[in-house]
Amino acid sequence: MGKTADLTDVQKALIDMLHKEGKPQKAIAKEAGCSQSAVSKHINGKKSGREKCGRKRCTSNRDNRSLENIVKKRPFKNLGEIHKEWTAAGVSASRATTHRRIQDMGYNCRVPCVKPHMTKRQKRLIWAKEKKNRTVAQWSKRAEQTLLQKRVVELSQQIETLHQEKENMEKTLQAEIKQLREQVASLVQSNVKMFEELQVYQNPDHGQQRLLTLMETLQSQHKELLQAQLASLRQEILSQAGVMPPNSHTGALELCANQDHPQAQEEE
Structure with a gap:
């Protein structure tokens, strides 16, 4: 059995017709196929069911x-x-x-319509309508202008390519010049070293000076060795004798050392 909110228009019309005829609500409910309460609510005009469910409106x-x-x-x-x-x-x-x-209330929002973009065909049509009254002289002038513009664009492109080639050539030349400078500097340094070595070998005074310095160093080293040997001999003699020797013996040892020394120098 349906409720008042579920009644169809046919059921409502049938209920109204049977109610006018004077039939009771139970008979009307059987013929309409709904409950007696739904019939009574429909006849009395009371709203019930789903329309009334839910919370109250927040605005008056x-x-x-x-x-x-x-x-x-x-x-x-x-x-x-x-x-x-x-x-x-x-x-x-x-x-x-x-x-x-x-x-x-019956009000609706409206958004302004955005016009679509023009197609290429429409643009060409508008352009043709604007230029349809031009003369031959004007068209020839326009053609010359377009040719000049194309020529100017081509020349500008060529100039840009030439500038780029120039920059690349300058970079390569600078790199080569730098390498050559480094090579020349290394060659100059090597030549200077060779010249200094040649001067050293060609100058006889310098060689003699080196020989003299070597002789002096050797003589000083030989003297130091002899003095060390004499000192060790003195210590051995004193340890064997157990008594301090007189001054004459020490003098004799020093004389012997001085006499042996020139012989060693002559042998060297």
Whole structure:
């Protein structure tokens, strides 16, 4: 058995017809195929069922009238501005509620239509309509201008390529010059060293000086060795004798050492 909200238009018409005939509600419910309560509610005109379920509306009729006045005064406002003005008046409602109330009043938002872009064919047609009254002289002048523009563009491209080639050549030449300078500097240094060595070998005075310095160093080393040997001999003699020798013996040892020394120099 359906409820009042589930009754179709045919069932409602049948219930109205049978009710006018004076039939009881039970017989009407059987013939209409619904419950007696649905028949009674429909006859009495009471609204029930799904339309009444849910929470109450957050806005009253007075609030809806104030919203309608706002929309009528400024119809070109957007939804955000209308909602802000309505809530500033003391109404507590969301943006979605504002949108629903405006739609219930019969107002709808409108967005300006964006014109589509022109196609190439349309552009060519407009251009042809604009230039259809031109003379032959004007067209020839225009053709000459286009040819000159093309020539200028070609020349500018050639100039750019030449500039690029010039820059590349300059870079390569600078790199080669740098390498040559480094090679010349290395050659100059090697030549200077060779010249200094040749001067050393060719100068006889310098060679003699080196020989003299070597002889002097050898003589000093030989003297030091002889003095060390004499000192060791003295210590051995003193250790064997156990008595300090007289001055004559030390003098004799020094004389012997001085006599042996020139012989060693002559042998060297």
